[in-house]
Amino acid sequence: MSDLRRRSTAILWKDLLTEVRTRQGFSAMLSFAALVLFLFSFAIGPNSALLSQLSGGLIWVAIIFTGTLSLGRAFQTEELAGGIRLLRAYPGDPRAIFLGKLGANLVLLAALQILLFPAAGILFQVDFVPHAPALAGIAVLGTVGFSVAGTFFSALTVHARARELLLPLLLFPALIPVVLGAVGGTEALLAGDPMSRLTGWVRLLAAYDVILFVVCLWIFPVVLEE
Amino acid sequence: MKAQRTLGIVSVVAVGACSIVGLFLIPADRLQGEVQRLLYIHVPIAWVAMLSFFLVFLMSLLYIVQRKLKWDLLALAGVEVGVLCTALTLVLGSIWAKPTWGVWWEWDPRITTTAILLIVYIGYLIVRGISDDPDQRARWSAVIGVLGFVQVPIVYLSVFWWRSLHQPPSSPRSMASAFGAVMLSAFAAYTVAFTYLIMRRYRLAQRELELELRGPEELA
DSSP, X not given: OHHHHHHHHHHHHHHHHHHXXXXXXXXXXXXXXXXXXXXXXXXXXXXXXXXXXXXXXXXHHHHHHHHHHHXXXXXXXXXXXXXXXXXXXXXXXXXHXXXXXXXHHHHHHHHHXXXXXXXXXXXXXXXXXXXXXXXXXXXXXXXXXXXXHHHHHHHHHTTOTTHHHHHHHHHHHHHHHHHHHHHHHHHHHHTTOTTOOHHHHHHHHHHHHHXXXXXXXXXXXXXXXX | OHHHHHHHHHHHHHHXXXXXXXXXXXXXXXXXXXXXXXXXXXXXXXXXXXXHHHHHHHHHHHHHHHOOHHHHHHXXXXXXXXXXXXXXXXXXXXXXXXXXXXXXXXXXXXHHHHHHHHXXXXXXXXXXXXXXXXXXXXXXXXXXXXXXXXXXXXXHHHHHHHHTXXXXXXXXXXXXGGGHHHHHXXXXXXXXXXXXXXXXXXXXXXXXXXXXXXXXXXXX
16 A cells, blocks of 8 residues: 555656646646636626626636646656656556546646636635635535546547547546536535535535546556556 | 347337337327327337446446457447437437427436436547557447446436526426336337347447458458
C-alpha cells in the first residue's frame, strides 16, 4: 500500500512540476474559463437577476468545459513523448498512474475553482462568501467525481485520432449525476435550501464519487495494458 | 445453420403476427385512440434494447475476466442491436407522445436516461474504431460496456431527483386493460427476434475477425 502511495505521489509530483515549469496549461485554462463565463453573459444578456439565478449551473458548465480540455491533456502529453510506455514499464501496480494523474488533475481543478468562483461571483453578482465552507464541500465532491471519470476516459481515448471529440462524448454522459448533484447542491445552497434538498444532492454526489472511483480503479489496468 | 434459419423464420412470423394483431385487429384504446397501437411495437422494442445492453454488460465482464474474443464479438452484436432498438424506441415514443402528451419530448427520467444510453453506446461503437488490434479493441470496448451499464441506474436516479423539482409529468403513462395478452406475446416474439439478430451479428463478427486476422487471400 505504501508502495502504491509512493508511486502515485511521484507521478503527481512530476505532473505538477511540469505544469509549474511550463505554465502554459494553467493560464490557458484560466483564460478559457473566464471566456466561457463571458460567453454565458453575452448569450443570456445583461440581465443580472437572471444571471445570478442561473449562476450555479453556469459555473459548473464552465468548470466542466475547461476541465475537459485540461483533462484531455493529462495523458496526451505522455502519449506524445512516448512517456506512457515508459510509465507502464516501471514495476508495480499500474493503478499508481491513475492515482497520480487523478491527484494532479484534482490540484489543477481546485486551483481553477479557487479563482473561478470569486470571478463568477463578481460577474454574476452572487455573494458566495457566506456559503464558502459548504460550497467548498460541494465543489470538492463535484471535482472528485469529475476528475475520476475524466482521468479514466482521458486514458481510454488518448490513442484516438479524434480524441478531442471522443473524450467529451464518453465523459459527459458519465458526468450527468455529477453535474446535477453539483448544480443542484450549489443552487440549493445559494437559495438558502428552501426545500431541504441539499442533503440529497450531497449524498448523490458522494455515493457516485465512491462508485466511480472503485469501478475506475478496478478497471484501469485493463485500459493501460498493451 | 438450419436452426438459425428456422429461428429467423419464426421471428419474422411472430413479430409480423404481433404487429398485425396490435396494429389492425384488436380495438384501439378508447382514450388515446389509434396512436396507442404504437405501444405494441414501442414497448417490446424498448425491452429488446434493455436486453441487449444487459447482454453487453455481461459479455464485457466475461471478456475482462476471461479474455476470450468471442465475448467481445457477442458484446458488439449486443451494442448494435441495442443502439438500433434504443433509437427506434425514442422515435416511436416521440411519435406516440406528440398526440398523447402534446409534446415530442418530455424531460421524464426514463426518456432522458434512454437518450443518454443511446449516446453512451454510440461512443462504444466509436471507441471500437480506435484500434486495429482485436485484443486492444476488445479491452477498451469491454471497459465502456461495464462502465456504461454501471452509470445507468445512477443517471436515472439523478434525473429523477432533478425532475421532481419541476412539475410532475402532465400525462401519466396509465395503460388500458387491452395491454394483456397481445403485449405479452409481443414480448415473446421480439425476444425470439432479438436472439436471432444477435446470432446473425455474432456469426458476421466472427467472419469479419477471421478476415481481419488472416487477410483476404488466405480465406479463399
